[in-house]
Amino acid sequence: SRSGFAEVIFCSGKSDKHMLEIFGRLYEDEGEVLGTRASEEQYELIRKEYPEAEYDPISRIIKIEKDNKKRVGKIAVCSAGTADIPVAEEAAQVAEYFGSNVERIYDVGVSGIHRLLGTMDRINGANCVVAVAGMEGALASVIGGLVDVPVIAVPTSVGYGANMNGLSALLTMINSCANGITVVNIDNGYGAGYVATQINRLGVRK
Amino acid sequence: SRSGFAEVIFCSGKSDKHMLEIFGRLYEDEGEVLGTRASEEQYELIRKEYPEAEYDPISRIIKIEKDNKKRVGKIAVCSAGTADIPVAEEAAQVAEYFGSNVERIYDVGVSGIHRLLGTMDRINGANCVVAVAGMEGALASVIGGLVDVPVIAVPTSVGYGANMNGLSALLTMINSCANGITVVNIDNGYGAGYVATQINRLGVRK
Amino acid sequence: SRSGFAEVIFCSGKSDKHMLEIFGRLYEDEGEVLGTRASEEQYELIRKEYPEAEYDPISRIIKIEKDNKKRVGKIAVCSAGTADIPVAEEAAQVAEYFGSNVERIYDVGVSGIHRLLGTMDRINGANCVVAVAGMEGALASVIGGLVDVPVIAVPTSVGYGANMNGLSALLTMINSCANGITVVNIDNGYGAGYVATQINRLGVRK
Amino acid sequence: SRSGFAEVIFCSGKSDKHMLEIFGRLYEDEGEVLGTRASEEQYELIRKEYPEAEYDPISRIIKIEKDNKKRVGKIAVCSAGTADIPVAEEAAQVAEYFGSNVERIYDVGVSGIHRLLGTMDRINGANCVVAVAGMEGALASVIGGLVDVPVIAVPTSVGYGANMNGLSALLTMINSCANGITVVNIDNGYGAGYVATQINRLGVRK
Amino acid sequence: SRSGFAEVIFCSGKSDKHMLEIFGRLYEDEGEVLGTRASEEQYELIRKEYPEAEYDPISRIIKIEKDNKKRVGKIAVCSAGTADIPVAEEAAQVAEYFGSNVERIYDVGVSGIHRLLGTMDRINGANCVVAVAGMEGALASVIGGLVDVPVIAVPTSVGYGANMNGLSALLTMINSCANGITVVNIDNGYGAGYVATQINRLGVRK
Amino acid sequence: SRSGFAEVIFCSGKSDKHMLEIFGRLYEDEGEVLGTRASEEQYELIRKEYPEAEYDPISRIIKIEKDNKKRVGKIAVCSAGTADIPVAEEAAQVAEYFGSNVERIYDVGVSGIHRLLGTMDRINGANCVVAVAGMEGALASVIGGLVDVPVIAVPTSVGYGANMNGLSALLTMINSCANGITVVNIDNGYGAGYVATQINRLGVRK
Amino acid sequence: SRSGFAEVIFCSGKSDKHMLEIFGRLYEDEGEVLGTRASEEQYELIRKEYPEAEYDPISRIIKIEKDNKKRVGKIAVCSAGTADIPVAEEAAQVAEYFGSNVERIYDVGVSGIHRLLGTMDRINGANCVVAVAGMEGALASVIGGLVDVPVIAVPTSVGYGANMNGLSALLTMINSCANGITVVNIDNGYGAGYVATQINRLGVRK
Amino acid sequence: SRSGFAEVIFCSGKSDKHMLEIFGRLYEDEGEVLGTRASEEQYELIRKEYPEAEYDPISRIIKIEKDNKKRVGKIAVCSAGTADIPVAEEAAQVAEYFGSNVERIYDVGVSGIHRLLGTMDRINGANCVVAVAGMEGALASVIGGLVDVPVIAVPTSVGYGANMNGLSALLTMINSCANGITVVNIDNGYGAGYVATQINRLGVRK
Numbered sequence A, B, C, D, E, F, G, H: 001s002r003s004g005f006a007e008v009i010f011c012s013g014k015s016d017k018h019m020l021e022i023f024g025r026l027y028e029d030e031g032e033v034l035g036t037r038a039s040e041e042q043y044e045l046i047r048k049e050y051p052e053a054e055y056d057p058i059s060r061i062i063k064i065e066k067d068n069k070k071r072v073g074k075i076a077v078c079s080a081g082t083a084d085i086p087v088a089e090e091a092a093q094v095a096e097y098f099g100s101n102v103e104r105i106y107d108v109g110v111s112g113i114h115r116l117l118g119t120m121d122r123i124n125g126a127n128c129v130v131a132v133a134g135m136e137g138a139l140a141s142v143i144g145g146l147v148d149v150p151v152i153a154v155p156t157s158v159g160y161g162a163n164m165n166g167l168s169a170l171l172t173m174i175n176s177c178a179n180g181i182t183v184v185n186i187d188n189g190y191g192a193g194y195v196a197t198q199i200n201r202l203g204v205r206k
């Protein structure tokens, strides 16, 4: 496509008919296809028609991907708690689909700061970092202070009570006192993977 | 007093007449007196009558304190940015007035995590930590993961935009994933100094 | 563990596989294990493997606890309405698991103030009080005025309409005019039991 | 007037010209007149024309009242902190102006419950109670549990931080678990005095 | 009971065991019993033990009421839309159970003002009016301007979108510019029926 | 202009230099010019250069208008309280400037419904109605039920406490159960006058 | 009917009995009938009695419409994403039922601005435009800048996370800087179709 | 500095003493210095000591910048209304100070879409776009659909009423349906200029 990014399907809420049609059309156009927020039921539906489709119940991504795709550069995807992994995986797999190398660094919440610090050598060298966290959402600020590249902060709806379904983490991240932090919508792993790839490509271009 | 805590004046909004009267009465009763949220004007008013009164324009505390008061135990008061210092000082000075030793550890925001880590030897040994932070308010979580004593989190109204006058920091702290964190009202240095002293006394009793 | 507190499982949302694995690992490491927010289904799952596991449908705590554990000090856990008991029990059982003696004082909401006053002899002597209340959440303030030890306030999501799932009670408690009140997240009995134990231990140490 | 209640002027924001005109017209119509939320400046303006006008800087009420007005029944006006007194006085003076006997019971906040209990003999016998409180706003619930008559709860904007200018107290009161509580707008002493008088009159009619 | 009001059961969320126990105890104590927010399932449960129990699926009230109870005075219960009737009926039936005569005036929303005006002769003579409305909640203000007795406003969660589950109607009612309006929680028909009865009794006493 | 609507200046916040420049340019282009939200100071500034400029301190509109402008059709501008008049006048004068006849119907708040009903003959015949109200904002719903033409609802920031600076009135109006209501921003008299003129012109075209 | 608009049924939440009764009554009165927010179940219910009833699962409209109804003028109904189509169809079909010609222009979200611009010839000539959008809700502003007729903005609950069930889109639209925009409730296609028809009729009258 | 970004002073709220001290220190360290949110008074203070300091009253930036600094790459800074220019200039001047070429494209709000489209040739070629907008904040989405590079969205507090001091624009931008959008805090031109420079450098590196 013109932008260098294939269209991706947001599966949630799509009717079976619409789902099959759009999945087929994109597969035909691009030779590969990826959908986010797909349910098990939608996967069953698709794989009847396309047995080569794969489904990951964690990230809820359904896809048929070309073999031997070349990946460039490096994006670090960090996440705070195990419950944040589905969103982190959405970001990671979307970035990989768009051709980025991804380093996954999970379970590095700020209440165990030494664990995070112990992973800095894996974060360093990335052209950009995706920081995924719910609850108090402080991960982005700490990472922002440790790296010199842009940090894409992804608040998650993980938590309960006054987490207000992720709004609390979103506000935390928007108010970050660290330099280089920008924020996407709650649980929006896809959006983070997309913009991280845009930035990653700039870092490798030429 | 019965609770072992002298009454403290919340000066903001008090009329001159009321201010003088209550300041005088408490001074007489206790032989010392402390007021928070005092303006320069209120200080001028008081010191005409009580030249021995002291005023700190940072914490906005006005007081006459007994000489040679013994202090016990240890409370660490940590703060994130320089703009959070007024609230941190309110907490620290209130705790000292109530008889606690206070270790001040300022300017240790989470976007410079190594600065905070470099102060751990001064934080260790405290019976409780007061963590003061505005904006993203993540300081409490990081400290909570580093110490084994209770952390009193004080959100501040420092910041702008989506900080919503401190509500964002409050939510961050309430949603902390670290163990041992409890929260007081926005900018409530006094409340933190009070409860920190209650805990500190438990730690030294006997 | 280093902190003197065993790790606890937050069961809600964990997959069966993850649940079994982490339950087993902690049991092995510590010789005992406790999980909060466990469903009946998760209990069925666990007890197939570990018939010695116990489940309390009120607090939704699942655990295997060592025999003859010594408990120290005293924490009073007070709650307002009968619907608040699940959260109060989460706090109480967590505190007991961590080695605190707990005095339960339930159904002492502020709209029946004499009932609460009639229990003061059981509250007195505690090193700290946990006050659990939904709806108007006023219990913490009243108790705060009656005791000289820290009060951990736990707002609950009990109520309807403008209770906003507990946010109203949380705000009430954060704005308390009583001294010595600090607040944890809505329905966070676990967090209250944890910090209450930290404080209780300070009161008995030595 | 038809409703048995004279019109009252809401002075705040009124231009000088409008203020003088409406004050004069009501005085003429009723032989007496009362305005709420009046500034010192508005009082200066009025008393040039009407030297018999009185002004109370606490309640910010300006009025000319008929001599020898008969008052009936009894309303108890209770308030929590000293900063709530302006709103309590607006309620009390409005109720008196409308012909009710008022018992003032101030400084009976719930964090000092025994002070409140010590005033019950003065509250008893009232046809209705006005409960004025900011911050955590718990006063209404406690009183609601102690009396058998309607309690009009008036949240105030007193407090800071998460009090959200009175919204927190309003939510507390709306969620009260005590029977017989109804709520008016933040700082709306006038409205409470009005409806309390309606109820009081029902209690004395005949 | 001391207050002249029998205790009422809030059935929602009660376990079967608790439900049967409390229903039985109150029936025994008072010779009659009433529960609000009861489900069909709870009714089935109760009537196996107490075949004389009645259930109204609209108001979701379950009760056994004494024969020949005398009712006094008059309360008008007005509601805006048909979807508000369940809340209105909760108010009306609770008030009747507590011994008040109730005049029901439903479907008089403010967008059809002449229908409301056509019912004024039935509203007049009431000692107090209960105004039940969701969506824009304007009914209370209009009625408040038409009657001289207290108006208890009950916001409902009826509506969608920006009604925010009743918060919008609650705010409308709290901000009413009409005199004599006080407000209870969203959908709290019970609370309105209770306080309306308190007021009604004052109007008929002696 | 292409749209048939001259550009209007939003004066608030404009620097003196910018103000003079844009006022001059529009005057030159159109032979007339109108600015909203103008301060007295801005008027002083303008009239030094343009002594023919007029200023209305109520609506805060500054303008130089062509003589003998023809006005068409009819818009009814209704407002609830006297404090809502500035916004109503902004709407009315903007609509007149854009060439509409305007019928002003002020002080017809819903708590005095008969006053509103007494003006229906003046409202009837309008191609559209502008309903301006703060506090509970119920005016739009009542009018919506009485007329068959579109009602443009303008919430105002008039009120205090839980009016949340007009948000409460905005929500009331958005949730209106009457047909034919649409809403503009809080205090946006200009916007209402503009769209009312668009509608009015449709009604007279040809 | 007097207003020239037949009554429409809001089916959601209606009991079967109520549904059948009101459907039948309106059919009889008007010779046609339309219900919004109808479920498949409600359709099954209705068509047993009225086999001529039609149901559209997208808009969730159930109706029996007269043959050969004349339609006048033109309304353009534009929508941003495919998920907004149900709301757009509710608006479109309601407008058609009320006798307007409707031009549907779907899938013209602002992130693909050239698609929208390519449809301007179909939008031009409309007497009014309905702009339906969730998420960021910017469609109304862009269209408002392109047309000279009123734009009715309909925020939808489409989206996730910080869309707050449509409140975000509603605020976007209320704050639009384009002239001629007014807003209805979230997902209120019906309301938009109604007022668009009122405006459309003005444009064609005579 | 290690990060390749000199420290910048956030002047707002700093005391004169602190301001002079930090300004001097940074000037000495870096040979140049920049402060944001500086008042005229702070400028007067600084230039007494450092007459070479420059101040821009629009962006409120005070600085002493090295001569002949080389700038690389290209950032497009776009803004919607004239009132958004101060924030846009903060972003632009910070980016320039950090060594980026900046193309300014102001007054391209979405209600005049053709103006924006007419500037695309100046936007194209940028490594990243900063989109500054208040009120409905739709600018970022439209630009996001037109370019293939990251768009940093900056909501501003420009507007009134339901703009909620910029929160409305922030929510709009966070919910953007366009790809490649990330968001910083309300009015945070500095943060946008910083991260845009990080991205711009990636695009030119090598």
Ligand SMILES: Nc1ncnc2c1ncn2[C@@H]1O[C@H](COP(=O)(O)O)[C@@H](O)[C@H]1O
Pocket (backbone or CB within 6 Å): D007, D008, D009, D010, D011, D036, D037, D188, D189, D190, D191, E177, E178, E179, F081, F082, F083
């Ligand atoms: N403090 C107050 N708060 C709320 N409403 C008031 C207050 N004082 C007076 N009012 C009401 O405002 C009306 C007068 O409003 P106005 O015509 O604006 O002076 C009175 O008749 C009362 O109904």
Ligand SMILES: Nc1ncnc2c1ncn2[C@@H]1O[C@H](COP(=O)(O)O)[C@@H](O)[C@H]1O
Pocket (backbone or CB within 6 Å): C081, C082, C083, D177, D178, D179, E007, E008, E009, E010, E011, E036, E037, E188, E189, E190, E191
């Ligand atoms: N529908 C209701 N809404 C609010 N409070 C209620 C309702 N029904 C009963 N109550 C109150 O709840 C009390 C019983 O609560 P519980 O002990 O939880 O059953 C009663 O005495 C009433 O004060």
Ligand SMILES: Nc1ncnc2c1ncn2[C@@H]1O[C@H](COP(=O)(O)O)[C@@H](O)[C@H]1O
Pocket (backbone or CB within 6 Å): F007, F008, F009, F010, F011, F036, F037, F188, F189, F190, F191, G177, G178, G179, H081, H082, H083
């Ligand atoms: N009171 C007002 N409220 C909202 N928008 C206004 C107002 N007055 C003028 N406007 C709009 O603001 C535009 C001028 O904005 P500006 O270029 O900032 O002066 C006008 O063309 C109108 O569209």
Ligand SMILES: Nc1ncnc2c1ncn2[C@@H]1O[C@H](COP(=O)(O)O)[C@@H](O)[C@H]1O
Pocket (backbone or CB within 6 Å): A177, A178, A179, B081, B082, B083, H007, H008, H009, H010, H011, H036, H037, H188, H189, H190, H191
């Ligand atoms: N306008 C601004 N908005 C947000 N952060 C800023 C701004 N200007 C400077 N900063 C940040 O604030 C830091 C300096 O803060 P301070 O030490 O309080 O002067 C700088 O290093 C930047 O990271």
Ligand SMILES: [Mg+2]
Pocket (backbone or CB within 6 Å): A143, A144, A145, A146, A147, A148, A149, A178, A179, A180
């Ligand atoms: Mg960084």
Ligand SMILES: [Mg+2]
Pocket (backbone or CB within 6 Å): B143, B144, B145, B146, B147, B148, B149, B178, B179, B180
């Ligand atoms: Mg810890």
Ligand SMILES: [Mg+2]
Pocket (backbone or CB within 6 Å): C143, C144, C145, C146, C147, C148, C149, C178, C179, C180
């Ligand atoms: Mg205490």
Ligand SMILES: [Mg+2]
Pocket (backbone or CB within 6 Å): D143, D144, D145, D146, D147, D148, D149, D178, D179, D180
């Ligand atoms: Mg009572």
Ligand SMILES: [Mg+2]
Pocket (backbone or CB within 6 Å): E143, E144, E145, E146, E147, E148, E149, E178, E179, E180
């Ligand atoms: Mg009345």
Ligand SMILES: [Mg+2]
Pocket (backbone or CB within 6 Å): F143, F144, F145, F146, F147, F148, F149, F178, F179, F180
């Ligand atoms: Mg109508």
Ligand SMILES: [Mg+2]
Pocket (backbone or CB within 6 Å): G143, G144, G145, G146, G147, G148, G149, G178, G179, G180
């Ligand atoms: Mg237009």
Ligand SMILES: [Mg+2]
Pocket (backbone or CB within 6 Å): H143, H144, H145, H146, H147, H148, H149, H178, H179, H180
């Ligand atoms: Mg793009």
